[in-house]
Amino acid sequence: MSSVSEKFLEDEISTHLTAAGGYQLCKVGTDPEWRQDFKAKAGLDTVELFAFIELTQGPEWAKLVKAHGGEGELARPRFVQRLTHQIDERGTVDVLRHGVRDQNVEIRLSYRKPAFGVSPELVAHYDANRLTITRQLPFDPESTKTVDLCLFLNGIPVATAELKNHLTGQNIEHAIEQYRTDRDPKNITLARRALVHFAVDPDAVAMTTKLEGKSTRFLPFNLGHNLGKGNPPNPGGHKTSYLWERVWTKDAWLDILHRFIHVDRPAKGSVTARRAAEKIIFPRYHQWDAVMKLQADAIANGAGQSYLIQHSAGSGKSNTIAWAAHRLSTLHTEDDHKIFDKVVVITDRVILDRQLQDTIYQFEHARGVVVKIDQDSAQLAQALAGEQARIIITTLQKFPFVIGKIGELPARNYAVVIDEAHSSQTGEAAKDLRLALGAGEEHELTAAEAEDAGLLSTAIDPVEEALAQSVGARSGRQPNLSYFAFTATPKGRTLEMFGSLNPQTQVHEPFHLYSMRQAIEERFIMDVLANYTTYQTFWKIEKATEGDPEYDAKKARRAIARFVSLHPHHLAQKAEIIIEHFRQHTAKEMGGLAKAMVVTSSRLHAVRYKQNIDKYIKEKGYSDIKTLVAFSGKIDDGTGKPLTETNMNGFPEARTAEEFGTAEYGVLIVAEKFQTGFDQPLLHTMYVDKPLVGLAAVQTLSRLNRIHPLKENTFVLDFRNETDDIVEAFEVFHGCTVAPPTDPNILWDTRRRLDDFDVLRPDEVEAAMPALLGAGASDEKRSAETYAALGPAKARFEEMSDEERLEFRDALTRFVRTYSFVSQIAAFTDPSLERDYVYCRALSLYLRDTGTVERLDLGTEVELTHLRHQMTFTGTLAMTSETGEVRSFFGEGKGSQQELDMEHLSSIVEVLNDRFGTDLTDVDKLLLDQFEESWVADGELSDQAQNNTIDNFRLVFDRKFLQTIITRVDANDEIYKKILDDEDFRVILGEFYLRKVYERLRDPASS
Incomplete structure (x- = not known):
């Protein structure tokens, strides 16, 4: 009642x-x-x-x-x-x-x-x-x-x-x-x-x-x-x-x-199984609101308009596009004139074709209303000029042809619905469009990689360029053509072409907005910046040639950085960091279902990463991790046999995404592929070894944002980017202010802060553990015991003033979130901290407020002499502005004919060492050089090297290596302490000199 x-x-x-x-x-x-x-x-x-x-x-x-x-x-x-x-x-x-x-x-x-x-x-x-x-x-x-x-x-x-x-x-x-x-x-x-x-x-x-x-x-x-x-x-x-x-x-x-x-029906399975899996799709408010506002404006203003709909990932864009396309195809004016003769949907989503067909059939029980054009341009021209099809679906690559053909049919009005008003990514999408225009595949793959390596800020987005050329200046727009552009991440140029000009602020705005912030707060996507760690690589190099040649400084720096990034020791260290973190943390998330992606900066990097990670897994005897790699084309790794995604994985590349979704594989190593448009809810962790700039940062990291019933958090370990750059990239599309970044030590600080409120009592926390950890009790009994255990704290909370409650809830949330993150990368010896986390997490839920480029190769002219990786940040990356501004850069620019900045190789090496060689001294290198010479002069080691494989040689060298360190420890040098106290450093250093000494002893001429 x-x-x-x-x-x-x-x-x-x-x-x-x-x-x-x-x-x-x-x-x-x-x-x-x-x-x-x-x-x-x-x-x-x-x-x-x-x-x-x-x-x-x-x-x-x-x-x-x-x-x-x-x-x-x-x-x-x-x-x-x-x-x-x-x-x-x-x-x-x-x-x-x-x-x-x-x-x-x-x-x-x-x-x-x-x-x-x-x-x-x-x-x-x-x-x-x-x-x-x-x-x-x-x-x-x-x-x-x-x-x-x-x-x-x-x-x-x-x-x-x-x-x-x-x-x-x-x-x-x-x-x-x-x-x-x-x-x-x-x-x-x-x-x-x-x-x-x-x-x-x-x-x-x-x-x-x-x-x-x-x-x-x-x-x-x-x-x-x-x-x-x-x-x-x-x-x-x-x-x-x-x-x-x-x-x-x-x-x-x-x-x-x-x-x-409408009813969403699975495409596969028996009739009974498909019927059981049916779901009714009811529009969320922002979807209904967007479609109705688009309809009202199109009726009022007719053809010749532009609309930008900025809807975040997690907004249900596919359904919104389907509803909007159907609406536009049936719109009439008050005096019974059809507003649009045809609706053209430009998309690369395979799912959208079936979704539109099924949805519209449910509305009208009519076939042929929706036609997909994936053949030749003649088929597309016929569909555009014909009478039957009201909605035409085609790809981004066909877009220039669509616009040209529409220009030949001025007596008809068209609505062009664009799913993502720019390409998903510069490299892969640029390659696809250029291939459609007749370029060779390997050439275009190399060009796309070169853009990705250092020219992201100047590389042309092919889809955006086609749009710009077809849309042109606003005064020159085709009056029979309206654009409806849907995107989660509009660029400046996209906003200028399709956005609505605000007369007060004089900036272009989306016609309709569903922000990333709202999607995160409504739990339709994960906050991928909540748990973020950065590493910095410190290294030094030496000039390995007698002369001192001159090179363009910019190209030389990039070539040296590439040399370092592909160095075997460099990749071996990162492989260890990645796999050990995955085994100790990621593999335990989501009930053991969590998966990880390694994002690399080129196809060759992806190949080398795959080789080094698989080698490390084999050496360690790990049987619970298997990897896959994803890249386009083929790579010559110097072995004489071209490497491809297919022959490295052992099955056709069309199966890579499906296989990664199975329990057999946990880590996917990618170069360009799968960084955007890849929907895998089990993806929990991302290891980034690639510069991410602007939109690319948002799209790449957002592969982690898909929700899953078992997914409570995500994790990013970034080897290449600064936190400020990542925050700046996300602020443009996020639209909110959240908690500031936290220092790793904030865990203890936030826990101590909770004591100021006198809500938590150690005896109550201890007593609540059996209920919270489910020690053999039934769900019903556990539920009752949990509420009883949390009751006293809730009662004290409710006695507080409103201001105190707000402060306590904020402190509680900070502690829970910080612990959840830091516990992934650090082991704790204080069991009370774990108990506090379990208790506080439950309490926080209870108290929740319901309201193409020539590449320079200097690999034979420089030598890597020092290498170390160090964690530099761990915490939450917070947004600090509600409105992000993006600008378009038109004008001539300098193009590719800039005056070369020529420098001597020695000067270039010095500059790079100043930047990347922090904390590695000349004394360190001198001492290690002395060690190396003593090992090369050791007769026992020489005999072993001449008569054994490197694996057998290792048995003797490891003992000699440790003896050398121990006998010199009284010299009181920091390098000795570093080797003895830091096991990771000791292992990496030993591995480096094992290979170097073995090669010198086997081939004295190499010395």
């Missing part, structure tokens, strides 16, 4: 819907006047059902009655039986849209609003739709349980809602819990009639389309506030009044039921 607190919200909603929302009437399900209207076993309001049929389809109903023997009282239950069977078989959506056939008589169950035309009959049928609302509906024939609200269309339940009120200590979370625990997911009304269920309080709304008991997932259905989650203040009433004042009103609600909701 509804409490007084919920009743006022029921009153407000039902009053508005019947007075101003187009609803026929409001019933009270428990009232004797209406109790018999709803048949719980059938899940239908039969009174409203037959009132609609007899009003709109009198002749058809008379035929049906006659077919059933001429008695209306006999025909009614028989038709109800037929209708319930059809809904159970086909689903509510299909029956509402396409009716049912009984005794060869077709009966419509609803009428959609005419997309065009002013036929009085069509308008009358639409107006005759009977929307009703029932309060306290007794939905369960086996009990007296009621649902607060149920919305009906012509007697068929289409939505339910549970309402809560903060003033009585309940909120939206309680409504969600009620659906999960007190609403039978097999109930006919809830499971096989209603399409969506809403949890509502005065501040927030959430919705789900499928009840699955405790596993039910509710999605936020909020407007968003200050670029984040939630709803803005409403001076005229409740924050959530938009639900009944906008969404549930007749025209909007019937439009959603007829032209938004």
Whole structure:
């Protein structure tokens, strides 16, 4: 029974819907006047059902009655039986849209609003739709349980809602819990009639389309506030009044039921399996809002406009594009003129073709409305000029042809919907487009890599360039062509081409926005900057030639950096860091399902990484890690046999993504491929050994952001980039301010900060461990014990002032988040810290506030003499601005004919050593050189080297190496302490000299 607190919200909603929302009437399900209207076993309001049929389809109903023997009282239950069977078989959506056939008589169950035309009959049928609302509906024939609200269309339940009120200590979370625990997911009304269920309080709304008991997932259905989650203040009433004042009103609600909701069906599997896996797709608020605003503006302004829709990853862009494309294909003006003759969707998403076809067929039951063009340009030209296809799907590479062909058809209007208004990445996408224009594959792969290595800021984005050339200046835009560009990460040039100019600020803005911040806060994507670690590589080199040749300094620095990055010792050290971190931390995440990606700067780097990582795994005897590599083309690694993704992995490259998704493989090493558009929710950790600039940083790191039920965090270990550069890249697209970066020592500082509030008690923390860690108890008992254990702390929390609560909750969240991160990379000897984390994590949940380039090779002219990797940062990367600004750079520029900055090789070496050789002294090198000479002069080592493999030689050398260090330890040099105290350094140093001494002793001429 509804409490007084919920009743006022029921009153407000039902009053508005019947007075101003187009609803026929409001019933009270428990009232004797209406109790018999709803048949719980059938899940239908039969009174409203037959009132609609007899009003709109009198002749058809008379035929049906006659077919059933001429008695209306006999025909009614028989038709109800037929209708319930059809809904159970086909689903509510299909029956509402396409009716049912009984005794060869077709009966419509609803009428959609005419997309065009002013036929009085069509308008009358639409107006005759009977929307009703029932309060306290007794939905369960086996009990007296009621649902607060149920919305009906012509007697068929289409939505339910549970309402809560903060003033009585309940909120939206309680409504969600009620659906999960007190609403039978097999109930006919809830499971096989209603399409969506809403949890509502005065501040927030959430919705789900499928009840699955405790596993039910509710999605936020909020407007968003200050670029984040939630709803803005409403001076005229409740924050959530938009639900009944906008969404549930007749025209909007019937439009959603007829032209938004669709059933997502798997493409593979048996009929039974596919039917069981079906899901109803209901638009999230930002999706519905974006599509309706695009429609309104296109009707008002016609063709010749541009729109930029900035929707974050996790926003459901594929569905939004499908809904928008269908809308645009049927738009008419008030005087019945079609606005767009064709809609062209430009996308590289394979999924979008099937999704559009399936969705639109559900709306119209018509084939040929959507045509995919993946053949030749003649096929595309025919589709653009023909009459049948209303929506044409083609690829980014066909875009220039599309624009040219449209220019030849000025009498027709076109809507061009662009899925990502720039290429996914400079290298791979640039290669694809240039290949389409006839360039050789290996040449273009090399060119793309060269751009990626150092020219990202000047490299041309091919898709963006094609758009710019076709769109041109705003004054020269084709009046028969409108652009609808969807992107999560708009570049400056994209904004200028498609954005809306704000007259007050004089900047181009998105027409519609769903920010990265809101997506993260609403938990549709992970915050990939929450756990971030950087390493810096320190190295020194020497000139290995007698002369001192001159080189262009910029090219020489890049060539030397490449030489160092590909050096065997360099890659061996990083391979060890990566694999040990993966085994100790990543492999334990997500119930052992977590996977990692190694992002490399070139195809050769990917090959060498694969070789070094696999070698390290074999040497260590690890049997629980297997790797895959992904790169395009082939690489000559000096062995005479070209290496490809296929021959390195052992299966065709088309299977790489699928195989990586299996339990057999844990690490994927990539060069360009899979850095964007790769959807793998099990991807938890990324090891970055590639410079990431601007948009590339965001797109690459965002491969980690896909959510998964077992995914609580992500982790990035970055060998190449500065944290400030990463933050700067993300700020442009994030749109929010979050907690500042933390020093690693903040873990203890944040824990100590919690003591200032006197909420945590050590004895209570200790006593709570059995319940929190689940020591053999049932779920029910654990739940009760957990709440009991957290109760005293919650009580002390509630006694605080509002300001103190805010401070405590912030400190609690900081500690939990910091521990969760730092524990991945550091071992703790204080068990109380682990207990505090377990306790505080549970408490934080309990207290959650519900509201083409020539490459220079200097490999034979320099020698690597020093090498070390050091962690430089670990913590959270925080955004500090709400609005990011990106600029476009047009104009001449310097091009490629710049004056060369020539320098002597010795000077270049000196500059690089000053930058990268910090903390490695000449004394260190001198001492190590002395060690090397003593080992080369050692007779025993010489004999062993001449007569053994390097693996057998290792047995003697390792002993000699350690003896040399120990006998000199009294010299009190820091280098000795470093070797003896740092096992990693000792192993790497020993490995380096093992190989160097072995080669010198085997080939004295090399000395």
